[in-house]
Amino acid sequence: MLRFPNVREGASDTLLAVFLGTGVPMPNPRSDTRVALCLAGVVVAVYLPSLWNDFVYDDHEVIVVQPPPESVGDLARLFAEPHFRGLPYYRPVVRASLLAQKAVHGDRPALFHLGNALLAGAAAAAAFTLLRTSALRVGRTPAALAAVLFAVHPVASSAVYPIASGRETLLPAMLVLIAVAAWLRARRGVAGVALATALLAKEQAVMTPLLFVLADLCRVSGDAPALRREALSEWTKRYAAPAALLLFYFALRRAVLEPGSIELAALSDPIAPLLSYVFGVQAALVPFAALHYEPEIAGWLSPTRTGVAIAALAALVAFVRVVKAPPLRVALFWVGWFGVTQLPTANLLAQEARFDERYAFLALLAFPAVIAAALSALAMPRQRHAIVVFAAASVLLAGLTIGRAATFRDDARFAAQWLRTAPDATEAQHLLAMIAAQDARYGEAVAHYEAALRGAPDSPDLLTNLGVALAQVGREAEARARLEQALRVDPGHPEAHSALGTLLARAGRLEEAIEHHRASVRAAPRMAAAHMNLGVALARAGRWDAAVPALREAVRLDPASAEAQRNLESALRARAAAGGPTAR
Numbered sequence: 001m002l003r004f005p006n007v008r009e010g011a012s013d014t015l016l017a018v019f020l021g022t023g024v025p026m027p028n029p030r031s032d033t034r035v036a037l038c039l040a041g042v043v044v045a046v047y048l049p050s051l052w053n054d055f056v057y058d059d060h061e062v063i064v065v066q067p068p069p070e071s072v073g074d075l076a077r078l079f080a081e082p083h084f085r086g087l088p089y090y091r092p093v094v095r096a097s098l099l100a101q102k103a104v105h106g107d108r109p110a111l112f113h114l115g116n117a118l119l120a121g122a123a124a125a126a127a128f129t130l131l132r133t134s135a136l137r138v139g140r141t142p143a144a145l146a147a148v149l150f151a152v153h154p155v156a157s158s159a160v161y162p163i164a165s166g167r168e169t170l171l172p173a174m175l176v177l178i179a180v181a182a183w184l185r186a187r188r189g190v191a192g193v194a195l196a197t198a199l200l201a202k203e204q205a206v207m208t209p210l211l212f213v214l215a216d217l218c219r220v221s222g223d224a225p226a227l228r229r230e231a232l233s234e235w236t237k238r239y240a241a242p243a244a245l246l247l248f249y250f251a252l253r254r255a256v257l258e259p260g261s262i263e264l265a266a267l268s269d270p271i272a273p274l275l276s277y278v279f280g281v282q283a284a285l286v287p288f289a290a291l292h293y294e295p296e297i298a299g300w301l302s303p304t305r306t307g308v309a310i311a312a313l314a315a316l317v318a319f320v321r322v323v324k325a326p327p328l329r330v331a332l333f334w335v336g337w338f339g340v341t342q343l344p345t346a347n348l349l350a351q352e353a354r355f356d357e358r359y360a361f362l363a364l365l366a367f368p369a370v371i372a373a374a375l376s377a378l379a380m381p382r383q384r385h386a387i388v389v390f391a392a393a394s395v396l397l398a399g400l401t402i403g404r405a406a407t408f409r410d411d412a413r414f415a416a417q418w419l420r421t422a423p424d425a426t427e428a429q430h431l432l433a434m435i436a437a438q439d440a441r442y443g444e445a446v447a448h449y450e451a452a453l454r455g456a457p458d459s460p461d462l463l464t465n466l467g468v469a470l471a472q473v474g475r476e477a478e479a480r481a482r483l484e485q486a487l488r489v490d491p492g493h494p495e496a497h498s499a500l501g502t503l504l505a506r507a508g509r510l511e512e513a514i515e516h517h518r519a520s521v522r523a524a525p526r527m528a529a530a531h532m533n534l535g536v537a538l539a540r541a542g543r544w545d546a547a548v549p550a551l552r553e554a555v556r557l558d559p560a561s562a563e564a565q566r567n568l569e570s571a572l573r574a575r576a577a578a579g580g581p582t583a584r
Contacts, residue, residue, distance in 0.1 A: 032140065036128050039144050040121030043151040046398050047117035047160050049405040051110045055163065056414045057431060058084075062095070062164035063112065067526050067557045068103040075100060079200070082257055083168075085524075086460070086490065087352060090253045093201040094168050112163045119170045120160045124151035126177035127365055131372060133184040135220040136333075137326050142372035145390050149368045152398040154287040156364070158357040161408040169358040172201035176208050176341075176362060183212050186223040192241050199249040204344040206249070209242040211340055218333040263350035272347035272354060278306070280342050280360040284367050285312040287357075289400050291407045292421045293414075294353035299422050320370060325377030331370060338366040411435050426455035430462060433469070442472040460490035468499050476503060494524035498533050510541045521550075528558035536567055544575035 055064055061084065069075045075096050083089035098112070105111045128147035131138045138146070150156065159169040175198035182190035191212070198205035216224035216238075225231040225238065266273055279300060286309045292299055320331065345351060345359035375386050407417045411431055418428035433448030449466035456462060463486035470479035480503055486496040501516030517534035524530050535550035551568040558564055 028140075032129070032132050035140060035144050036125040039128060039148050040125045042121075042148055043124040044117045044121040046152045046402060047113075047120055047405075049402060050113040050117060050161050050408065053109060053113055053161065053405065053408050054410045055107075055109050055112075056408050056411055057162060057427075058164040059109075059112075059162065060434075063098055063102060064107055065527075066099055066102070067528065068106070069099050070103070079252075080256060088257055089203070090256055091168060091200070091202050093197055094164075094171055097171065098164065098167060109163065113161075116160050116163060116166050116170060119167065119174060120151050120156065123170060123174040123177060124148060126174050126181065127151065130177050130181040130184070131369055133181060133220070133222075135184065135222065136330055136369070136373065137376060138369070138372045139376035141387060142375040142390070145387065145394060146365075146368035146372035149390070149394040149397060150365045152394060152401050153284070153364055154289070154397060154400045154404060155283050155357045155360055157401045157404045158291070158293075159361045161405060165358065168202055169361055172198045172205050173362050175201060176205055176211070177365075179208055180211050180215065184215055184221045186221070188241065192245065195242060196245050196249075199245065203253075204341075206246065207340050207343050209239065209246060210343075211337065212239070212242060214333060214336040214340060218329045218336070220330060220333050264348070265350040266348045269347065275301070276342060276346040276355065276359070277339070279355045280338070280363050281313060282306065282309045283357050283360045284364045285309045287397070287400065289403070290421070291404055291417055292357070293418045294356045294425070294427075295422055296424075297355070300355065316367070316370065320374050323374045323377050326370065326373035330373055334366040334370050337369075338363045424455060426452045426459075426462075429455075430465070433465065437465070437469055437472075440472075442469050445469040446473060458489050460486040460493045460496060463489065464493060464496040464499060467496070471499070471503060476506075479503060492519070492523045494520040494527055494530055497523065498527075498530050501537060502533055505537050505540060510537060513537045514541065526557060528554045528561060528564065531557065532561070532564045532567060535571065539567070539571045539574065542578075544571060544578060547571045548575060 069078075078095045078099065079092040081092070081095075083091040083095055097115075101112060101115055124147045127150050128143050130136070131143035131146055132140065159166050159173065175194045179191045179194035179198060182188075182194060195205070195208050198208060212221075215221040216235075217227075225234040275297065282300065282305055286305050288300075320326070326334075341362040342360060347354055371390065375383055375390065378386060406413065408414055412435055415428045415431040415435070418425050418431075422428065429448050429452035433445045433452060436442070436444040436448060446466065446469045449462055449469055453459065453462050453466065463482050467479040467482035467486065470476070470482060480500065483496050483500040483503070486493055487500070490496070497516040497520035501513040501520065504510075504516065505513035514534065514537045517530065517537050520527070520530040521534055531550050532554035535547045535554060538544075538547035538550060548568070548571050551564065551571050554564040555561065555568055
């Protein structure tokens with residue numbers, strides 16, 4: 001039940017209550033907009049240290065090696081492509097946002113990091129807007145603090161600091177917050193547009209209509225129909241548009257991705273879904289100071305952390321019971337929010353990583369939201385003291401988040417931290433191998449690739465990269481064997497075809513090499529290196545009329561490549577010397 005400042009407490013307390021927006025948690029659009037902009041600025045400032053960070057891990061595959069779009073048509077084609085080769089991800093809105101940035105400013109990591117920081121601020125503003133919905137009973141200052149805590153919590157850092165995987169979480173989360181806030185305020189058009197965009201940003205947004213239903217059942221949406229049989233047709237009409245959007249999304253996704261890309265995992269490991277929620281509670285209430293990226297169970301589950309998390313949760317429940325706020329329907333909404341938002345990553349389906357902080361990002365909001373609703377019901381003197389504690393907690397968590405920025409400085413620091421927390425992490429070994437290969441330390445690269453393969457012996461990417469490294473140290477027979485093994489696992493792997501084609505060309509087997517390079521181009525038509533390797537092999541075979549178009553396409557896709565430009569010029573001269581046309 002709400003408590004209002006008592007006049008006998010003094011006029012100053014009453015005026016402060018009005019100024020802070022506490023006591024009577026009714027939205028004031030103009031004041032709320034100013035507050036939302038201010039708190040967004042605070043959140044952006046917390047993440048500004050990331051501007052000194054480089055590209056890390058997935059950023060190279062999703063951003064660096066991708067050609068920048070040259071037209072709206074190039075951006076539109078992203079909606080007909082998977083997000084990441086070999087994985088059942090369809091996230092064209094995220095890809096379009098990243099590659100549109102690349103088209104504007106190239107591979108400048110600072111500006112990508114700035115984009116994520118701005119999105120974090122926008123997510124905080126969206127969370128504040130949601131919390132300020134009348135039915136959720138949250139005053140302005142508690143709502144602002146809850147939104148800031150949500151956005152600067154260490155869990156949120158995993159959705160901001162890594163550019164690609166961060167945006168894959170951050171952008172859809174912001175859109176889901178907008179969709180639910182609009183639904184609660186009976187703005188169906190805004191909710192529908194935000195839902196449609198969120199679905200095309202990340203698969204996890206499929207749970208958003210369940211949040212709409214949850215809000216209606218808990219009576220926190222402004223125009224929910226009555227819970228009676230006579231209103232059945234009204235309820236049906238209410239969800240017709242979200243249901244249609246879901247059906248369209250699933251049809252589109254099925255058309256783009258290969259069939260059978262979804263695998264049920266809960267039957268083989270029924271305890272994993274429960275552990276996902278335990279992980280979410282621990283990540284929210286007992287966050288790690290240092291990054292624990294995609295940890296295995298042994299890396300995060302311990303009696304001590306579990307005990308502290310249970311104690312913190314019990315303290316929160318006790319606080320709510322003493323304050324007698326928020327109302328039961330609001331409390332049930334936030335409990336449901338925590339459960340529903342984690343559902344898509346709760347290991348019901350097979351997923352690349354079973355646990356990670358970014359999976360709990362949206363769910364995290366439930367905890368500060370409940371605290372903020374309880375604070376809003378306190379009388380002014382007690383409320384001020386509680387707000388100070390809440391603000392201090394936010395500052396402490398922001399400090400941990402700022403400290404994590406250095407972990408994402410570059411691939412080497414990121415991989416080192418990953419291995420500190422998960423010594424057997426396959427992808428961390430893979431990343432160290434790639435760093436060694438880039439520095440021409442191919443012997444070290446081979447050792448790291450072989451260590452990574454012990455954890456993932458059928459990974460076509462690892463087999464391909466190991467093959468390339470083996471070739472660099474002169475072990476060409478082993479290199480060909482690894483590349484052929486990669487193609488048995490994934491017959492369409494473009495890099496494996498390209499690398500094997502290069503080895504075969506080096507051995508004088510040009511026709512076989514050309515066939516592998518053609519297969520690489522078919523599998524990855526926008527990969528400049530595939531076209532260049534094909535053009536070089538054709539040129540070596542004296543097939544100038546075929547070599548020149550391939551090399552021209554390589555230059556078009558990667559105009560900055562001096563090697564592609566040199567190869568094209570050489571092919572043009574050779575074709576002219578052979579009596580062919582000289583036009584460029």
